[in-house]
Amino acid sequence: MWWDERVSARFRRNLQPTLTYWSVFFSFGLCIAFLGPTLLDLRCQTQSSLSQITWVFFSQQFCLLLGSCLGGVFKRTLAQSLLALFASSLAISLVFAIIPLCHNVVVLAVVMAVAGLAMGCIDTISNMQLVKIYQKDSAIFLQLPVPIAVFFLLYKERMVPCFSSSSHPLLSADELAMEARPVEKDDQSASVHRAHAAGGHDDLFSCCQSKNFRGASYTYFAVHITGALVLFMTDGIVGEYSGFIYSYAVEEPLSVVHKVAGYLPSLFWGFITLGRLISIPVSYRMKPATMVFINVIGVLITFLLLLIFSSSVVFLFVGTASLGLFLSSTFPSMLAYTEDILQYKGCATTVLVTGAGIGEMVLQLLVGSIIHDQGSYSFLVCGMIFGGLAFTFYAFLLFFHRMYPKPSTDMDAASPDKPAVMDDTGQYQR
Template sequence: MAREGRPLAGTARGAPRGEATPGVIKAAGYYLAFITLGLVSASIGPALPRLAEQVSVGVSAVSIIFTARSLGYLLGSLISGRAYDRFPSHLVMAAGLTLMALALLAIPAMPLLLLLAAMGLALGLGQGVVDVGGNVSLVWAFGDRVAPYMNGLHFFFGGGALISPLLIAQAVLLTGGHGWAFRIIALLILPVVAYLLALPSPAPHRQPVSAASGRSEALLPLIAALMLIYVAAEVSYGGWSFTYATTTGLAGETAAAYLTSLFWGAITLGRLLSIPLALRMRPAALLAASIAGALLGLALVNLAPGSAAALWAGTLVTGLSMAAIFPTAIILTRSFMTVTGRVTGWLLFGSSIGAMLMPWLVGQLFAAFGPRAIMLAILADLLALAALFGVLIWRAQRVARRAAAA
């Protein structure tokens, strides 16, 4: 479990580099990076029809860019984990941001589907690098005080993701194409690169070589699986709620689009609200309450499948409750083991696997059993999350007892 008295990164005792940099200045760099990460993450979907026209294929064919980007994200998460442990984190983050910017500038100019997919791979690679870097650098910079900052980091990611579709829509309205939106986002990334490079990188945390540390790291697969199952539920709800609402007749297309926006907006608002909660609650307690709230929201939707009011209320409760799960899981990891770049890379690798597989599985269940299967599958996923969380806490207590007895 957490070791008392460990110096905080960024203080005179904890880190020789960046010790004089005020916390707000350090946090601002990571928050700006995650705003751009959110902008990039939500940029492809709204531009998909225009991208299909650009390479002269159908929308179904051009959707391969999502698969390519996901593959790039997987690779970026794994490769960059060890890079962060060996090189200054701001330098590695700047490289990832630069790759994102270059890919965004290139995407509107790609005339062939294969080249477009290659740029999607590069974009995902940069995203994986930045995602790992923002999370691990924040832990290194703030140490025991990281909880509210971590929730703030993911709030700013959500803010960027909310703004991006609006930016794409305005670019199409004003210029008739998507190219300028991609160029604007790319240009917004460049000052963030300069800002991070101007700041000293936080000192990395090293995993001590001992029997106790080995037992703690045995929890890593469980935490990675926890991230996988959670992100699977989040992405599936966000991606399939529109289809569920329209095919069940609970909403028309416009209302269903608002329902999806409500879900992502609730997650963003929830991450803002969870900042003060993270100061007052232990990570395990906050995570347990969040999982319970998400289960309550899905229960509302599934117990009243013909009620539009239950769908809207359940979506709001689910989004608000899910908000703190991802950042709090990273904070909880720190109480079990030293959070290194490699550890963070594996956590985000797990989350990206969930984002890739679960939406596809939900689609198969929808095709076989109809729209009710969508919300039932997500409810089952959250039940698995609750069970795995219980196993994780039980295993962590066993590890702590063994470490105390050693």
């Protein structure tokens, strides 16, 4: 059974925040997905060329990166996180009302930059909060009227001045029990360990402080860097494929009918959604490292077959579905795997989200320029190269994982997940 009672109990205790953090990704996904199938229409609306409209992608992804860094600033308290999510989801709703009024490519780029800032905040804060809630079980929960849902959570937490609620703060049963009883010596050490582990999810600016680097081995940095590079490539592939698959399909030699080609981005995102759903039970039985390995190999093989059968419209649809399936769980599995290597210390969440954001920003701009200069066939060649680089960086990550020092038994003994029990003397021991 992939869903045991321990995981089920933790999910029930955190049902409301979990559903809310999941819901905000609908806004995030909407912004990511809509540009691809509307690219040619936006070109006509703004009377711009392909190379000019590509800068709209860049502005969105660049500000997504800034928003990812900015999102780490708002994570210091729950109130800050929820207010930032509420403002971000509301901003995205307003952006979609403004887009039809943008008849200049520069204005459109500015509007999408605002959306990018909101997307970055959503991405960082939601992933960070889910990892904090579920810790080693986070791989399962990272796999899935939005402002209303966030506003309801604000209301439940009594953070809206004009409303009142009798609900309790978002604390698990274990945390409430810890607050209700006296703090013993062992609990003090466990609390210090918990504070140290929670501090591992600092924002990008806090990561740069020298205190985080003291005593760190080269493998500590290598795990952060190689993990970010894998997501740089895989999330870059998601961005460039969803952004240009429609334009690629309607060009020669395929010359797919525009209406039919419009199904390709939908198929791609549909199988990403399906893959996320499938990965929920799979992630319980399969290690995140294995899932990422299968994903990067699948992406590489899919692009190879797309190149071989590049003249087949049928295989273009098959390959698009396959690519979405393999890319679907790469980010959450990679996040869970890297955090597990580092024992929830360091800056893995922020560094990986930042790396993924840079990948989508840079690779979309790069591929758009290459297609403009070299033709549509270069679209698949670029994907093949990016897939090969993702596999290479993942191989390096596996190597550095083997070199990374194992956690000490003292650290394990102080783990906050280990329950406290009372001994014969009346003291709580772990």
